[in-house]
Amino acid sequence: MSDNNTIRMSRVLCDFLVLTLIAIPLYIFHEFVPPHRRGFYCDDESIRYPFRKSTVSRQMLIVIGLLIPILLILATELFRTLAWEKKCEQEFKTYHVRNHSVHRLIVRLYCFIGYFFVGVCFNQLMVDIAKYTIGRQRPHFMDVCRPNLGYDQCTTPDVYITEFKCTSNDTKLVHEAQLSFYSGHSAFSFYAAWFTSLYLQARLFRPLFSRLLLPVIQFLLFGGAAYVSLTRVSDYKHHWSDVLVGAIMGSAIGIFVALFVAEVFKRREIPSSSNPNEFGLIRMDRPENSTTNGNGSNTIVSTQHVIVSEVDPANQRLLWTSSGPASKNYQDDRYMDHY
Template sequence: MPEIQLGSHTIRSHGAQVARVHMHDWLILMLLVVIEIILNIIEPFHRFVGEDMMTDLKYPLQDNTIPLWAVPIIAIILPFIVIIIFYFIRHDVYDLHQAILGLLFSVLITGVITDAIKDAVGRPRPDFFWRCFPDGKGVFHPVTRNVQCTGFKSVIKEGHKSFPSGHTSWSFAGLGFLAWYLSGKIRVFDRRGHVAKLCVILLPLLVAALVGVSRVDDYWHHWQDVFAGGLLGMTVASFCYLQFFPPPYDVDGWAPHAYFNMLADSRNGNQSSSINANALTVRHSEFESVYIRSAPDANAQDSSSILEDMESGRRN
């Protein structure tokens, strides 16, 4: 296990540095936001809906138990609060940044995939009849018997976006990432048999599942839509988490990859500086040895010259 340096990497000390390293990731997130907006503006595919197909599409049109504005609160704000709490406990900006980045990627990638499939498939919702004919009087093409809707265009547009469930996919993307995050922080898979830890990480998944169930109860989605949305959201959340963090069962599963990369770089930097210092010491000692060796030779030359002068004086 690498050396732990908790509390020494805060937003003030290392925040700007970490953000600069992942600047391209934030640009990609902005691009995903633009794509998500475009996918919600364009018109979905209007699948053929014949008169005899209306039998399973006459469920009542009613309000959402969980409104659309509540989905970002469940999928983004709630996990974000938990991530912030762990930051104030550990004061590790690497964990904070990577967790927020992974959470946003999980939700936005899921959103783009979900809405792209919605627009391409164009499956009618269970309450499509009342969206198409708010007065209850069906109007169909005399030859093809395809529906000729008389309702509001925006309501009909939403009626062609049943598969997969966006509420469910977003919830499983955000809360699924939170479940992965918590499992690493509280070390669920430490092989000590604490089932209470397992209950903690299953709680976010239960909330996401209840969101999916509400979509069927409100007759806004078929059960296949909810199942596909949950599978999609959980799959993307898993990939995004493992992109930034080790698996929770790993001995280093409590911190992101960037944290350990930083420790490795700092350790390599210290080693290289110590190697340079040792090299300078060796060179200095070599210089001293050369000086010491050369000094006796110089004295010998001086003494020999003096003797020669004395002998020449005697001869004279």
């Protein structure tokens, strides 16, 4: 996009090309790369748990984990456009594709949802690199593989068995049973929770109906991520350390993409017409320098003001005084930098 806010189709096509190139390694990993083959000790109880179906399946996670953030982003941008920005539309950028105008809502959705999907690819690529490189066995590995050595009888518990053959005919389950580290469910759910929470914190720059609504939504996002992660341990799909590392990696990628790639706080687009009184801010008076009356005594005349109400961290607008009334108005990140 050029400086005059004209959207170039070549740049849009380049964005989709980059996203496709990022997704190609994911397909290669899942279809052609075998996981690293590790051995085991026959008395290792951590891999002898029974096989269970997942409480949160992979398909369910993808649908819910993608649908909820997209719906929240869509609802946020619609609310801003239709409710908050009606009286100050002239302050925002206008966009064009050749001779056709493009509403800023479309550009915003393209920007934030696009960055969200880029982060999804980053996150999954890191998961697959770890899974296929390490090849750690899941807690139900023995039940799924049923190796010809060390499964029924454990006569040599000190021997690390590497030459074994799985007697199970379900090759897909055997393949998946060697991809324990680290948890993709945990990483994805925490990535989505962090990205969406930071996005909402930045774009909803003032209270939304109630001051409690936004924190409740953010808490539910992290609560859902924690629930998904904990089910991976209770379903014997992952070791607790797999889930912990997955949560850490997903959180780190979510924070990084939101703050440094999508730059959600630099793209807050806070209009100058925002009413600071909506934040419950109070103006207070303080005494001015004393003056002398006719009798020679000092009288305090209250004409100097302490500006308490003008510090608005959510709106990033600061009004201050040096020696008297406020004289300077500073606002950061008033407009979208670029898309």
